[in-house]
Amino acid sequence: MEKIFPLNLTAQAAKVVPGNPVTTRLESGVGNCFPGLEYDHRNLDRRFFPGLVFEFGDVTGAPLVRVDTNDPDLDPATFEGLPADAPKPAVQTALRTALNGDPGKALRQGSWVLASITQGSRTITVTDQPGLTVWRLVRSLDPGPVDIVLTRDAGTPKKISLSGWRRRFVSTKTGVISGAFQPGELTQSLCSPWMHDFRDCACTYWASNHPDIVLAEQVPGADPDPVWEETPIDWLRSDRALARTAAAVGTEAGNRPAQMDHYEINERWQDLSIVLAGHEVSNVFSARQAESANPFASPDELAQKLADLCELEHAVALEYLYAMYSVKDPAVAKGQALKEAVAFVRHEILIIAVSEMRHLRWANQLIWELEQHAGLTTPGKKFGPSLGIAAQVPGAKGPRKPDLRVLDKDTLDDFIAVEKPSGTLDGAYAQVLATLRDPRYPPPLEQLAARILADGMEHFTRFREIQRVLAPFAAGNPPAYLQTLVKADAKSGKAAFDLYQSIVADLRSAYALGDMEDAASIARARATMFELKAEADKLASAGMGVPYF
């Protein structure tokens, strides 16, 4: 007799049921974060038709790989007590007889492929479809009657038709996966951690805890080299010496020779690093700047700092937007290489500028949350919305006044200095983040600040990349990638300036309402941004930039 037996539903659910491995549980699966990585879904469908096993891969069509007459779906006992799920006894008997008889014998010889599937009144021919398309079609079958046709090129017969049913992969009564699936079958094509098939993953779809490209280890206490900090390296590299670590190249084939081979992974799997926040960690994790920054003393001080940061975000967003127009329009740039370079650079700067605008919105949201929502700041003191322009911004040679400039070397150096990890912006948000960790602040605020901080790191990388891409065209005065751009005078720039002012006014009224924001103002500001872009394009074609300030 069993000693301990579950009575109520939660007790029954907690009992480990034979058939479902523990890894299929949500709490134990990587599927927590990446649904689908618990098993390869195709492995369910390869047994969609009882008694047969297909393969859905890179080849055309779905080849039959095996006839399995031990399939429990062919056994009448499997469906006892499950009237709703049961195939008609006559259909089951006929299929079992066929697979144990001549058709089954024929199916074991030669190369058979799935030719067509019929369900209800619809028949789909799948012979010439790519394997993954056939899988997709099989995937959409409902549980219930299905007829299939298999064909082969040589031998007699060339064609076999079978009537059966789309398997129920999981029992509707117990939740147990069908016994047709053998141990390991559902996970067989996954790149399981710490196993040598890590090298052979064909889908290049890693979860975050088994990455292919990582950032190098951060040495605690050392002043981080920002370039090294942002250089992607190959996680599987065979030579683990820090001094000899090189940046990963852009192709899988390029990195291959430097990676551990299959058996090396088996032997040295413990050398593969844990990855935290993108960085390898080989020792005890040690907090860096974001974790160790000094918090602000009071909600008032925090709100004031955020208001200042808003002005800074605003100033640099405008500097970036202005500079973008100084880069040649790809349509007029001469030579394919330059065309591609300027198209890339303009696109990247625009992305960074838009991201700064988003930060402006988030930082204002933080202020609103502190001030209006949680009511943490001193009543009567007003910190937001903050949409002014900072009087000073960080630069490569120290603080400077914000300026609308073309994207020459000095400007680019200044932009990189603003976004540098551990630089002014990054450092200030680290302090904001450290402050918001205090439990008196609502938790979502901390998450918002963390997102801004993470974005800043990306801006730095993007500007570094811009610098690299422009380097071949940097000679000459002006460099070949630049076009003439002077700040438009009050008259020529009036239309654009007025549009910009109206955007700011709309944002101000929307941000004043925080997350209850006034959708009409936001929509209007967005629409005006398109008008501003058209106006800025017009000015740029005449060699002028928008006089934002």
Place this chain on the structure above:
Amino acid sequence: MTQLVTLEGQARPAAPPAPWRLIAGERPLVFVVDGSRLFGVEPEFFAALQEERPEAQQELLGAVVEESRQRDFAAGLPEPAAISLNIAQSCNLACTYCYADEGRFGGAPQFMPLEVALQAIDRLVEGARGRRVTVGFIGGEPFLNREVLYGSVEHARERARAHGCTVGFSVTTNGTLLNADDVRLLRERGFAVSVSLDGGAALNDRHRRARNGASGFEAALAGLRPLLENPGKARVAARATIARDDLCVAERVEALAAAGFIEIGVSPLRTGPDASLVLRDADWPRLLEEMMRAAEQEWRRVRAGAGFRFSNLATAMKQLHTGSAKPLPCGSAANYVSVSAQGGYFTCHRTIDDRRFSLGTVDEGLSGWRRESFLQERHVDRQEPCRTCWARYLCGGGCHAEVLSAGRSGCDYIRGWLEYCLRFYDRVLRERPGLLGVEVV
């Protein structure tokens, strides 16, 4: 729990919460606190557990204890899907024990204007984002503000239709003012009607009388009779308050069943304006006896093939069967909030106009921050003495409003009742599993 002090004067760490409760009986039971999981165990093994033999405890641990998962249960709280509208903070009865100060809520009578009700309904439907919503009407006596009740029902139906969600209605009433139109409304709109009645005429009228002294029982039944005879889509339940001057339960259930109710629940009086009626420490063991006597009366009916009607027992069976494990006693401030006549949001109908429980206003909206902090503070794992009680996830720590005004009392009564219910559940599982929706194999 008293904190023990060692010789060195250092505070000892508090005892870890017990992972399970052993329940002796015909079939020995182990109730595992985490996940409210109930196991039957073989008698010899049970004896070993009672003797605290380490190998038996280890074996049980291995079989039933899972690593508990820390959940930040109040973060990212969705908007509530249920509200109650206090449309009339006034009552035509003057029940002696009423928590709402004989229906006045400690102030002058107030009626909710229609626009407040509609605004609260709009916010509810929008916030629910397609989930089913429930609009409750409460008072005082809600039918004193009939116009707002009717207007709210139609508005809620219309808003729900526009947002593609369904809406359910409930009302808590003394039943004395119902007219034919009201009965039609309750039937057609499928109201969950909760009627406050304490038992038969004599028991009920001891505390529930009109201001002129007339029988509350007769007046209620006069209004309710057509609904009880033909409830339509409505569900009509009686809820009896037990004051300390008569702790009987079975007789109340019997009398209310005879009056036509098919669902009857009881609730002990823990707070109220008249302290002589509030249950005291010595009353709880007696009440437990009475509850078990009523449950045994219910068992005789149920075993003969009838359904449950004693809702305290029926609800307990449902919760034990599904393994309900809740860190809070009720949905207040989480899935449910209450709206005062003037449009203030409060954690529930018991805390109306008490500033400590305020959650914002229908003009400005519900404060997510206040709801979260209210709930975070009240997690049963953070309450004493609940933190170490085996029944904490079944009980949830007791009514927020009552705990604040009267502290926690009657915990042994709650544990006793829950232990009795666990045994009762096992009985139902073996002899009437169909009542739990369990197929008999």
